Every structure is written in C-alpha cells, then in structure tokens.
Amino acid sequence: MSTTPLPPPAAGPGASLLRGALLAASFTPDGLLDLLGAPAYAALARGETVPARRATREADTPAAVLTRLFLLRLPVPLARVRHALPSGATRDATLDAALGDGWLVRDGDEVRATADVRPYAGDDGQDWWIVSDALGHRGEARDIVLGVGGASTTLAGLTIRRPARRVLDLGTGCGVQALHATRHADRVTATDVNPRALRMAAATLALSGAPAADLREGSLFEPVKDARDGGDGGENAYDLIVSNPPFVISPARAGHGGGGLTYRDGGLAGDELCRTVVGESAAHLADGGWCQILANWQQVDGEDWRERVAAWVPPGCDAWIVRREEQDVTQYTELWLRDAGAHRGEQAAYEEAYAAWLDEFAARRTHAVGFGWITLRKSGAGRPSVVVEDWPHPVEQPLGETIRAHFARQDFLRSHDDAALLRTRYVLADGVVQEQLGAPGAEDPEHVVLRQRHGMLRARAMDTVGAGLAGSCDGTLTAGTILDAIARLLDVDPVAVRSGAPEWLRPLVEQGFLIPRE
CATH class of the missing domain: 3.40.50.150 (Vaccinia Virus protein VP39)
Incomplete structure (x- = not known):
C-alpha cells in the first residue's frame, strides 16, 4: 500500500452508478457481516485486516472482490472488478464512471481504490457508505x-x-x-x-x-x-x-x-x-x-x-x-x-x-x-440549568431522545416549586424496575433500588416511602395524595412526609425515573 494518500474521488454523477453496483453485490453492513463473519467484521472496524484477508482469500464473489478493493486496499485485476459489477448495459458505464470520478486508478491490468469505502448502517437501517482514508x-x-x-x-x-x-x-x-x-x-x-x-x-x-x-x-x-x-x-x-x-x-x-x-x-x-x-x-x-x-x-x-x-x-x-x-x-x-x-x-x-x-x-x-x-440548548432562561456529572457507567444508545427529555424535565423543575411538585401527577418511566436487596431469608429487604433499563441506565436507592410513591405513580393521583395515603398506611405524620419529599422527589424527576403527566 502506498504511504501517500491519493486524491479523493469526486462526488460526480457516477456515484449513483457505483452505489447501485455496491447494493447489487451486497457490499452492505449486513452483506459484509455475512461474508466475513462476526470476528473478522469486528476486527476490520478496529483497522485489523488480517482476519478479513483470510475470510476472502478463497472467495471470488462480487462482495469479496469489492472488499479486497475498497477495504483491504489491495490491487485487483481490472477484469475481476468488471466481473464484480452488475451485468448489463450499465457495467461499462459504472466502471468508466468509477475511473473517471477517481474512485479507482488504473495500474496496467490492475486497479486500486483511492479511498476507503466502508458500508455503514443509517439510523433506520439504510445502506450507506463512508468515504475516508x-x-x-x-x-x-x-x-x-x-x-x-x-x-x-x-x-x-x-x-x-x-x-x-x-x-x-x-x-x-x-x-x-x-x-x-x-x-x-x-x-x-x-x-x-x-x-x-x-x-x-x-x-x-x-x-x-x-x-x-x-x-x-x-x-x-x-x-x-x-x-x-x-x-x-x-x-x-x-x-x-x-x-x-x-x-x-x-x-x-x-x-x-x-x-x-x-x-x-x-x-x-x-x-x-x-x-x-x-x-x-x-x-x-x-x-x-x-x-x-x-x-x-x-x-x-x-x-x-x-x-x-x-x-x-x-x-x-x-x-x-x-x-x-x-x-x-x-x-x-x-x-x-x-x-x-x-x-x-x-x-x-x-x-x-x-x-x-x-x-x-x-x-x-x-x-x-x-x-x-x-x-447546550439556547433557552434564553434567566436561571439556566447547568448539570455537570461524572457518569462512566454503561448507557443504552441512541440517547438523543433521552437528552431531549432531560432538558424538558429541567424546564418543568425550574417552573415548579416544592408545593407545585407535590400537586403534580407522575407516571413511572418505561422500563424502570424495582430491586430488593438483602440477606437471603430476611423478612425485610435492606435496600430498595429503582433501576432504569433504558437511556442512562441509572439506579437509585429508595426508602419505603419513596419506593411506595414510585410504585403508585400511574398518572391518576397527585404525588401529595399518594404520600398522604402512604403516611396513613405507615402510621407516620403526613406533614413530615410531605415536607421531606421534595428532597428526593426532585432528583427522581430530574433523572427520569418519574415523568410529569403534564
């Protein structure tokens, strides 16, 4: 492989012909995975080409030829590249366009790719290709x-x-x-x-x-x-x-x-x-x-x-x-x-x-x-919400909607004081589960943990009152009404329960465990 990158291909009209050829050859994310197998496919994503070379060395399918050409960056006989293109009237036009627009360069009876052309899956599973060095x-x-x-x-x-x-x-x-x-x-x-x-x-x-x-x-x-x-x-x-x-x-x-x-x-x-x-x-x-x-x-x-x-x-x-x-x-x-x-x-x-x-x-x-x-969100708020946190733990991508919802909850919290927080109806976020932790055989759990199965995958330890509220939030009753019922059930002072609730209720909302129904 040359150590000097070649000029990039031009985004000319031939790109559509080449795209059709790549699709016809199943030179796509799914097609490449089928061709190489999972280990070689993953290694290729890390820049390691030896497994892909071994997986394609005996293959002569169009996908294998294009893999050697565009991903392994090997010289390939012109006749073999031509055979990898769809048969019919567009075959010569596709090859001419690939050469003319600079996707390929000819060296005697062989051709080389000028760029790495890598299959890539779009947001909704579209077949895309990323062009790079x-x-x-x-x-x-x-x-x-x-x-x-x-x-x-x-x-x-x-x-x-x-x-x-x-x-x-x-x-x-x-x-x-x-x-x-x-x-x-x-x-x-x-x-x-x-x-x-x-x-x-x-x-x-x-x-x-x-x-x-x-x-x-x-x-x-x-x-x-x-x-x-x-x-x-x-x-x-x-x-x-x-x-x-x-x-x-x-x-x-x-x-x-x-x-x-x-x-x-x-x-x-x-x-x-x-x-x-x-x-x-x-x-x-x-x-x-x-x-x-x-x-x-x-x-x-x-x-x-x-x-x-x-x-x-x-x-x-x-x-x-x-x-x-x-x-x-x-x-x-x-x-x-x-x-x-x-x-x-x-x-x-x-x-x-x-x-x-x-x-x-x-x-x-x-x-x-x-x-x-x-x-960042340009909100124009007089009291901007700036949340800074350390979160080295696993998350579930994509997170775009999780991030948008975070800012929507910040708007809600900014406009609701503690009293308004208790007057609001909430629903438990989708995928939140409750775990009870304690010694085997113990009558009561030592800890109750709420855990998210989507988005940031957070976990939060709760006491009996907090866990009871979360489990009762189905959007029909206000938080204050639920807390009053829990206080009666536990035979504790409802005023004390209400006064202490915003301290832990606000983080539950901010972190997306509870969603305001409004």
Missing part, C-alpha cells in the same frame, strides 16, 4: 481523513433527531454527522479546515444517495459567520450544531509524536478549542436550538473540573455536561502517541516526544484529562 495512513500525512470510529458513532447516537430547518456539522471530517443530519434537516452545512475532508464528505453523501450539503472551508465558526446572532432575522441561525472537533490536548509545538495532525489537533493551546466551540455556539443558534459536541478538557490542580467546564457555557443556555472517562496525563500521552504511530519509530524520538507532552501538561498544572459529552 485507510486506517493504515494514520500518522503518515497531516491531512488524512479518518473514517467512522467510536467517537463518531457515539456522537451520532447522542444527537437529537428532530425536524430542523438548518443543521451545522462543525469539523465534518468524512461527513458522517452531516449524512445523519440529512435525514431530518432541510439544509445541512458542513465545515472543515481540511479541504481533503470536504471532498471526502461530499463523496460520502453522494455515494450514500443523500442530498448534497453546503460545504465550507475554514476554522471553527469562521465559515458560517453569516449565521452569527441569527444573521438575516434569524433565517441563517442553526437549529442544531453538532461537532466531533479535533479535541486532542497536544503540545503546542508541532512534530512531537504526530502533533499537528488535522483530524485530532486543533492548533489551540490546551482545551481552548473545545471551550471556543461551546462558548461561541450560542451566537449561531436559533432560539431553542441545540449544540452537541464531544470534548476533552484539562483537569487542573486546585480547580474543580465541574466548575471549570461549566464556566464555558454561554449566558442564556441550559447545559448537560457528562464526563465519560478520565485519564491521567501519562495514559493520555501514550494513547495519542500510539495513535500517531510514534511508538513504531526511534526509541529516543519516542521518549523525547513523551517528555514534551508531559512538560506541556506540567506547565498547565494539568494532572488528568476528561472526555465527555456537552449538550
């Missing part, structure tokens, strides 16, 4: 464009999928977030500082049969300055901004173990890039609009990371900030040096780069780096 190029060229990874799919699952006039994909890369957005937006704008990425994104959309996006080159919000403050009476503002930005906190000096890679290094000091995206997003959002990003942040000696990241939130915006992972600076350094392939070079150079990263963190008094999700 091969994983083997990582760290070998500054402007390579990565395909779909764990961060990409995480953000796609977090995104609120509601009808929108305009959506902005900030730092689009291979275009996967823009591709998802075309399903629910009238217009999608995608930006990137890397012109190679914009060409890849255009190819991704064209090959997947999605509407073309408004592609703009530039850094951060500069390409969409027409949307600032609503622009044309609000017509240019965005209902949704999504971003998987180059959030890696790397040394300011390029060259230290792959520093300066466009897909991961934003060129700003520390976590300034993520702070800038969050802080400037509100000026480009329509009223009620959302901004959802993945971020890294420095965890600085003597500072509470929660307060530090919460300070990024612009005025008039509600926010939900979730830390999913924390790495000390040595773990973080090793992760990204390996990502750039620095560990495969000279040991002395690797150690020098490692030291440079640690020097940078020491200068910034940073002992660890946090990774997580940040969602």
Whole structure:
C-alpha cells in the first residue's frame, strides 16, 4: 500500500452508478457481516485486516472482490472488478464512471481504490457508505481523513433527531454527522479546515444517495459567520450544531509524536478549542436550538473540573455536561502517541516526544484529562440549568431522545416549586424496575433500588416511602395524595412526609425515573 494518500474521488454523477453496483453485490453492513463473519467484521472496524484477508482469500464473489478493493486496499485485476459489477448495459458505464470520478486508478491490468469505502448502517437501517482514508495512513500525512470510529458513532447516537430547518456539522471530517443530519434537516452545512475532508464528505453523501450539503472551508465558526446572532432575522441561525472537533490536548509545538495532525489537533493551546466551540455556539443558534459536541478538557490542580467546564457555557443556555472517562496525563500521552504511530519509530524520538507532552501538561498544572459529552440548548432562561456529572457507567444508545427529555424535565423543575411538585401527577418511566436487596431469608429487604433499563441506565436507592410513591405513580393521583395515603398506611405524620419529599422527589424527576403527566 502506498504511504501517500491519493486524491479523493469526486462526488460526480457516477456515484449513483457505483452505489447501485455496491447494493447489487451486497457490499452492505449486513452483506459484509455475512461474508466475513462476526470476528473478522469486528476486527476490520478496529483497522485489523488480517482476519478479513483470510475470510476472502478463497472467495471470488462480487462482495469479496469489492472488499479486497475498497477495504483491504489491495490491487485487483481490472477484469475481476468488471466481473464484480452488475451485468448489463450499465457495467461499462459504472466502471468508466468509477475511473473517471477517481474512485479507482488504473495500474496496467490492475486497479486500486483511492479511498476507503466502508458500508455503514443509517439510523433506520439504510445502506450507506463512508468515504475516508485507510486506517493504515494514520500518522503518515497531516491531512488524512479518518473514517467512522467510536467517537463518531457515539456522537451520532447522542444527537437529537428532530425536524430542523438548518443543521451545522462543525469539523465534518468524512461527513458522517452531516449524512445523519440529512435525514431530518432541510439544509445541512458542513465545515472543515481540511479541504481533503470536504471532498471526502461530499463523496460520502453522494455515494450514500443523500442530498448534497453546503460545504465550507475554514476554522471553527469562521465559515458560517453569516449565521452569527441569527444573521438575516434569524433565517441563517442553526437549529442544531453538532461537532466531533479535533479535541486532542497536544503540545503546542508541532512534530512531537504526530502533533499537528488535522483530524485530532486543533492548533489551540490546551482545551481552548473545545471551550471556543461551546462558548461561541450560542451566537449561531436559533432560539431553542441545540449544540452537541464531544470534548476533552484539562483537569487542573486546585480547580474543580465541574466548575471549570461549566464556566464555558454561554449566558442564556441550559447545559448537560457528562464526563465519560478520565485519564491521567501519562495514559493520555501514550494513547495519542500510539495513535500517531510514534511508538513504531526511534526509541529516543519516542521518549523525547513523551517528555514534551508531559512538560506541556506540567506547565498547565494539568494532572488528568476528561472526555465527555456537552449538550447546550439556547433557552434564553434567566436561571439556566447547568448539570455537570461524572457518569462512566454503561448507557443504552441512541440517547438523543433521552437528552431531549432531560432538558424538558429541567424546564418543568425550574417552573415548579416544592408545593407545585407535590400537586403534580407522575407516571413511572418505561422500563424502570424495582430491586430488593438483602440477606437471603430476611423478612425485610435492606435496600430498595429503582433501576432504569433504558437511556442512562441509572439506579437509585429508595426508602419505603419513596419506593411506595414510585410504585403508585400511574398518572391518576397527585404525588401529595399518594404520600398522604402512604403516611396513613405507615402510621407516620403526613406533614413530615410531605415536607421531606421534595428532597428526593426532585432528583427522581430530574433523572427520569418519574415523568410529569403534564
């Protein structure tokens, strides 16, 4: 395989012919899984090609030929590629278009693919394809464009999928977030500082049969300055901004173990890039609009990371900030040096780069780096809700509706004092179950736990009163009425039960165990 990435394919009219050929060959997520088997399929997603090579070495089906061509990036005889295309009048036209638009390049009697073309399942099971540079190029060229990874799919699952006039994909890369957005937006704008990425994104959309996006080159919000403050009476503002930005906190000096890679290094000091995206997003959002990003942040000696990241939130915006992972600076350094392939070079150079990263963190008094999700909503509230939490536990994706519902509950809680909270009827959220924990044979449980089976998968320990309320919430009686009945049943003072209830009832609502019927 060449170490220099070839020019990306053009999003020309031939994309539709190639898409038809890929579908006919079952070069799709399901078809690839059937061809390779689950272990080789999963290994391919990690960039490991040996299992897929072994699974396809004896196969000559169209799907196997296309796998060797587009995923394993092997040279394939032109005659074999031609045979893998659907027979009939379009076969030659498809091959000519693939060569003419730059999907393939010819080398004698063989052809090579110019890009990694990877089957990808859409939100509703659509057959899509993501166009990017091969994983083997990582760290070998500054402007390579990565395909779909764990961060990409995480953000796609977090995104609120509601009808929108305009959506902005900030730092689009291979275009996967823009591709998802075309399903629910009238217009999608995608930006990137890397012109190679914009060409890849255009190819991704064209090959997947999605509407073309408004592609703009530039850094951060500069390409969409027409949307600032609503622009044309609000017509240019965005209902949704999504971003998987180059959030890696790397040394300011390029060259230290792959520093300066466009897909991961934003060129700003520390976590300034993520702070800038969050802080400037509100000026480009329509009223009620959302901004959802993945971020890294420095965890600085003597500072509470929660307060530090919460300070990024612009005025008039509600926010939900979730830390999913924390790495000390040595773990973080090793992760990204390996990502750039620095560990495969000279040991002395690797150690020098490692030291440079640690020097940078020491200068910034940073002992660890946090990774997580940040969602903003431009609410205009005078008392914004800013929730910051550490949640390293499993969740159930997709979470878009869970996130939207979180903000709806914040609106409810903001407008209801303790008395109003007790006057409200609630229903137990779908999938919440009760667990009783205690010693075997004991007459009464030591703990009663409410557990969610959807969304954030939270668990919350309850006392008898709280568990009794939760089990009785079917939307017919107010919380106060139920609490009065529980107090009579337990022969305790109902006034005391009512007065203490908001302290635990409010978190049950905030975390989605109980849903206000209104």
